[in-house]
Amino acid sequence: MGGDPLASAWFTALSVSFPRGEDFFIATLRAYRGDLPPRLAADVRAFIAQEANHAREHTLFNRLASEAGYDLTAIDARLLAFIAETSATSSFVNLVVTACLEHFTAIIAHDVLARPDTFTGVAPEVLALWQWHATEEIEHKAVAFDTWMYAARRLSRWRRWKIRCLIMLKVTALFVSHRTRDALELMAQDGVTGHTAKRQLRRYLWGRDGALRRLVPAWARWFRPGFHPWNGQDQARIQTAKIEAIA
Numbered sequence: 001m002g003g004d005p006l007a008s009a010w011f012t013a014l015s016v017s018f019p020r021g022e023d024f025f026i027a028t029l030r031a032y033r034g035d036l037p038p039r040l041a042a043d044v045r046a047f048i049a050q051e052a053n054h055a056r057e058h059t060l061f062n063r064l065a066s067e068a069g070y071d072l073t074a075i076d077a078r079l080l081a082f083i084a085e086t087s088a089t090s091s092f093v094n095l096v097v098t099a100c101l102e103h104f105t106a107i108i109a110h111d112v113l114a115r116p117d118t119f120t121g122v123a124p125e126v127l128a129l130w131q132w133h134a135t136e137e138i139e140h141k142a143v144a145f146d147t148w149m150y151a152a153r154r155l156s157r158w159r160r161w162k163i164r165c166l167i168m169l170k171v172t173a174l175f176v177s178h179r180t181r182d183a184l185e186l187m188a189q190d191g192v193t194g195h196t197a198k199r200q201l202r203r204y205l206w207g208r209d210g211a212l213r214r215l216v217p218a219w220a221r222w223f224r225p226g227f228h229p230w231n232g233q234d235q236a237r238i239q240t241a242k243i244e245a246i247a
């Protein structure tokens, strides 16, 4: 990330979580594929194809990070154990967790496309990877949510709202604490440790215009009773990104 140890640790921590996370999303939606109306089933098939491609490309990115000197084995082992534990709950819980994490990826994706300054000095292929992934995350950002709404269609609106909000709070706490821990581990490998590392990362994520702090308003939209991922303004942004990619 242009030589910035904080951004490098943060984006590598995100990337390391993607292949296993995306495998989990694919397995979760695959379990529902047969029961969906045809249009949603087609969306799920396209979603699965996109996530499989992301997992493949981020595996390559993670290999580059390993070759550059990061040891990712402990982070990957924790992810594997954590995902195995989550997967063992129920397909319904896995679906809500997937919809929550897809909200996370969609708002991070929006930020990646809206804030190219984050990637100043980054190698063009690495920038292209993040922008391509971000564009596709926005493109399919409602698929897990719509699948969950369909699976939960017999529940009352109030119960649906309560379940997705409670699970979002838990998913948020775990996502933020796990990625922070992973980023600190990578910073330690770069020689930044102890209080200094914690202070620097806290400022990077939560300080004024911090990488996570600036996502809070978009994150909070999830808690509105009538929330749907396409309530935002992203259509124009992915059209622009696609046109630029073609050009």
Ligand SMILES: [Fe+2]
Binding pocket: 022, 050, 051, 054, 055, 133, 137
């Ligand atoms: Fe993805």
Ligand SMILES: [Fe+2]
Binding pocket: 051, 102, 105, 137, 140
């Ligand atoms: Fe996704």
